[in-house]
Amino acid sequence: MAPGFTGSPLDRVDHLRTDVEAFTALLNDWRGRVLGLEGLDPMVSPEGRLVWKSMADVSLEVELILLGLHEDKPHFVPLTDAKGGPPRSPAVWRALATMPAEDAAIYGTARSLIDWHNGHRYCGACGSTTKIFRAGWGRKCEGCHKEHFPRTDPVVIMLAEYQGKVLVGRQSAWPQGNYSALAGFLEPGESVEEAVRREIFEEAGIRCGAVRYVTSQPWPFGGSQLMMACVAEALDDQLSIDTKELEDARWVTKEEVQAALSDAPGKSFNAPPPFAIAHTLFRRWVAEI
Numbered sequence: 001m002a003p004g005f006t007g008s009p010l011d012r013v014d015h016l017r018t019d020v021e022a023f024t025a026l027l028n029d030w031r032g033r034v035l036g037l038e039g040l041d042p043m044v045s046p047e048g049r050l051v052w053k054s055m056a057d058v059s060l061e062v063e064l065i066l067l068g069l070h071e072d073k074p075h076f077v078p079l080t081d082a083k084g085g086p087p088r089s090p091a092v093w094r095a096l097a098t099m100p101a102e103d104a105a106i107y108g109t110a111r112s113l114i115d116w117h118n119g120h121r122y123c124g125a126c127g128s129t130t131k132i133f134r135a136g137w138g139r140k141c142e143g144c145h146k147e148h149f150p151r152t153d154p155v156v157i158m159l160a161e162y163q164g165k166v167l168v169g170r171q172s173a174w175p176q177g178n179y180s181a182l183a184g185f186l187e188p189g190e191s192v193e194e195a196v197r198r199e200i201f202e203e204a205g206i207r208c209g210a211v212r213y214v215t216s217q218p219w220p221f222g223g224s225q226l227m228m229a230c231v232a233e234a235l236d237d238q239l240s241i242d243t244k245e246l247e248d249a250r251w252v253t254k255e256e257v258q259a260a261l262s263d264a265p266g267k268s269f270n271a272p273p274p275f276a277i278a279h280t281l282f283r284r285w286v287a288e289i
Contacts, residue, residue: 003277029055157278167250227277
């Protein structure tokens with residue numbers, strides 16, 4: 001039950017990122033592989049795998065980010081322009097549904113880095129342009145020389161549990177029948193447990209007590225996020241839904257969750273896709289004795 005976007009086989013070789021000579025040698029390694037992209041979406045082979053191009057297929061003008069090494073071969077992703085594109089396309093959703101976990105993890109890292117670079121073309125301190133450095137794992141301001149590094153936003157995603165049932169919700173923009181765990185960003189000065197309790201109360205009006213951590217997952221869409229999955233003990237089951245956040249919320253049993261996960265006929269809702277951490281959270285909750 002490993003969460004999606006985890007399990008990359010690449011060695012990130014942090015010690016080589018500041019070694020200009022070593023990085024140059026990797027760029028000139030004929031064995032190097034470059035991730036194939038169509039816009040921001042991954043190119044996918046007929047077998048559902050990521051497509052890797054040779055260094056000879058890449059223009060010398062393209063900036064490359066070092067993703068890491070695998071079997072001593074350097075793997076890169078081109079820094080493409082992400083302006084104007086949707087956070088995620090139907091094509092990438094379909095590809096991730098069948099892509100091997102290790103490929104999804106590599107793509108997730110690449111996508112997060114591309115989005116971060118495109119959002120940090122200018123220095124937040126002085127407004128000057130920034131340039132790529134550290135093998136693609138940073139940007140340096142050309143004005144004040146401030147160094148900027150990729151960041152990950154913490155997000156809690158959780159199930160409120162009450163007398164053998166858990167709370168699921170849906171947003172109006174989702175396909176009909178789709179439900180998931182509730183989620184929200186951590187705020188400054190807040191612990192994971194406090195964020196879980198606050199988000200459940202704000203969205204569904206449910207007060208919670210004890211919170212237990214389950215697992216985590218990097219999420220590359222809409223900015224780089226770290227999803228921290230939890231289960232919270234609800235103190236009651238009386239819902240008061242914030243309709244600005246949720247279209248609907250309901251309590252469901254383990255049997256209903258199991259039916260959704262297995263896509264059984266007559267299921268009461270559609271479960272999140274396997275690469276989403278909400279899917280993992282549902283599976284682990286169902287497996288609890």
